[in-house]
Amino acid sequence: MNDWQHNYRLARINLKRGDSVAAMKHLQGAIDACPVTQRIELSRMFYYLGMVLVRLGKPPVALKSWASAFKLAKRGYGARMYGRFSNGYGMVKCQDSATDDFYAFRSVQTSRYLGSKESRCFQSGTERDMVFVLIADAFLRLRKSYPLASMGCKEKLALYRRAKISFPLVSRNDPQEAGVEGGICPSADVVAVDFVMNRVLDDDSRCSCGSGKPYRLCCGRLPSCFEIENGSF
Ligand SMILES: [Zn+2]
Known part of the structure; x- marks a missing residue:
């Protein structure tokens, strides 16, 4: 078994056990070692990482993780969580x-x-x-x-x-x-440029990463x- 698959398996075991700290450690190890071609698997790991981060009381970082999940796979759990918990700025949605x-x-x-x-x-x-x-x-x-x-x-x-x-x-x-x-x-004053399309990215233009979302909700989201x-x- 590959290193990342091993870490991923251990992460899921720890998730079931409720050991969030151990699960996070293994997920990070798995994500680091996983080849970028494994988009679906990576997306799923980012989804789990987001869940763990919520349990650890870090919703803003969890959202970042789900945004990564969404970028890797437009459909799936991560994309759904991102859509549900982010607002029009790409930040964690508040009550009002x-x-x-x-x-x-x-x-x-x-x-x-x-x-x-x-x-x-x-x-x-x-x-x-x-x-x-x-x-x-x-x-x-x-x-x-x-x-x-x-x-x-x-x-x-x-x-x-x-x-x-x-x-x-x-x-x-x-x-x-x-x-x-x-x-x-x-x-805050950095201007986003899409070098492939040779244009300046506006908050509402489609993000250059190919996610299909507006720039402001994707790579340009507010931290x-x-x-x-x-x-x-
Ligand atoms: Zn993007």
Whole structure:
């Protein structure tokens, strides 16, 4: 038996036993060792990995796993889970769309803030709390000025990206001010390009990975702050 098949078997045994930590370890081993040509099997493993991550209390990372499952196989359990639990931003669906909007806005702004820092991470919980308060304030102001409820996701994303918050710590090494040399391009401003079709990907255009989904729901989905902070995106 191949290494990945062995790991996959052990993962399923551990899943049945309810040992999520062991199951996750074996699934990751199996996914790493499995050849990319095994799309259906890989998709199924990503599906199981998502289930394990939910059990371990990490729904945002689980969604990422189901998004991978979906990319590998358009139909199947993973694709179904992704469709059920993701919202119009490709993030974990919340109880209401106002909360979805807030988390999407926070994701865009957190990526921009961390992307402009050299360390690319929060140095302390205090720093993160302060940044999150500033973002929440900015969101409340934005919500008063724009009818978010009647806007489409593409339109809202463009608005979130235009909204520049002046973060006290970032202004010191703002890439725009520092010039190209010391500047790191904030990830929120990255322009997606499909080199095969020779076009710039718009949030609503079909993703270049061939999944058939809009870019914003596929490879361009917004990461949760949990993923951004952990560098797992
Ligand atoms: Zn894609």
